[in-house]
Amino acid sequence: MSGAGLLVRTEGAVRVLVNSNPAARNAITPALYDALPAALRDAARDPAIGAIVLTGDGDFFCAGGDLRQLVTRRELPPEGRRDKIERLHDLVRAIRACPKPIIAAVEGGAAGAGMSLALACDMLVAARGAFFAMAYVKVGLSPDGGATAFLSRFLSRQLLTELCLLGERLPAERLHALGAVNRLAEPGQALTEALALATRVADGPANANARIKRLCENAGAASLEQQLDLEAELMVQSQGDDEAQEGIKAFFDKRAPDFTALRHAAAAQRQE
Structure with a gap:
C-alpha cells in the first residue's frame, strides 16, 4: 500500500510509514501533507495495529522543507505563507493526536522540519553517527514545526538558543545523553531497532x-x-x-x- 510520497506497509501489529523522497534526502513534499495524516488515521482505526514506526526512505530520515518550494513563498501574501506553514503543523498535530504510539527511526540525519517530525513522535531510535540540526538560521529562517516546543522540554533555554542561533549539527549520541533519543542503533539498524521496540509496545494493551x-x-x-x-x-x-x-x-x-x-x-x- 502506498500514497504519493509515502510508502505504507504492515509488519505484524506494526504499521511502518516511510517518507519517500530519497532524491532530496526525503525533504517534505506537498503530497506528504495529505498522505501522512491519512495513514495515521487509518492506523488509528485499525484494531490490528498496536504501534507505528515513521522513517525515511534509504539512509536519511528527513531534510526538512524543500528549499526549492520555500524560495517561492516570498511571492505569497502573509496569510498565504501562514496557510503553507499550517500544513506542516497539521502533520505534527496528526502525530501527536494519533492514539497509537509512534516511534521514529532516524538514519543519517533529521534537519529543520525533519527534526520536528522526529521529535513529535512518542519515542525515537537513532543510528549512531546520525545528526539532528535546527538548520533554519543557515538560510535566514526561524524554526517551525514545534521543534522549539519539543526541545524546550529537555534543553535549558541557553542550550536551546545556541542550537537555534548557530544551526549546528547535534549528534544522535548527544541527544541520547540528553534524554530525547530512546535507543541508539548501529548505522543501518535504526529501523530494525525501532520495529523491535514497536513490537513490544504493540503487544501491550x-x-x-x-x-x-x-x-x-x-x-x-x-x-x-x-x-x-x-x-x-x-x-x-x-x-x-x-x-x-x-x-x-x-x-x-x-x-x-x-x-x-x-x-x-x-x-x-x-x-x-
Missing part, C-alpha cells in the same frame, strides 16, 4: 497505551491538580476495560497477559 500517550503528552504543561484529574479520569476508564480484566487475571494466574487476543477479537469484529 491498546486502550491503556493510548491513555498513557495522552498522560505523557499532558504532563509537561499541566499542574499537579490537572494531572491528577486526568489520571483519575483515565484510570476510571481503564478499570472498566477488558484489558484490565485480562491483565489482573493474568497476574493472579502467574502468566503473561494476552492483550493481542483482545486486539485480534476487535479486528475480527470490525470486519464483520
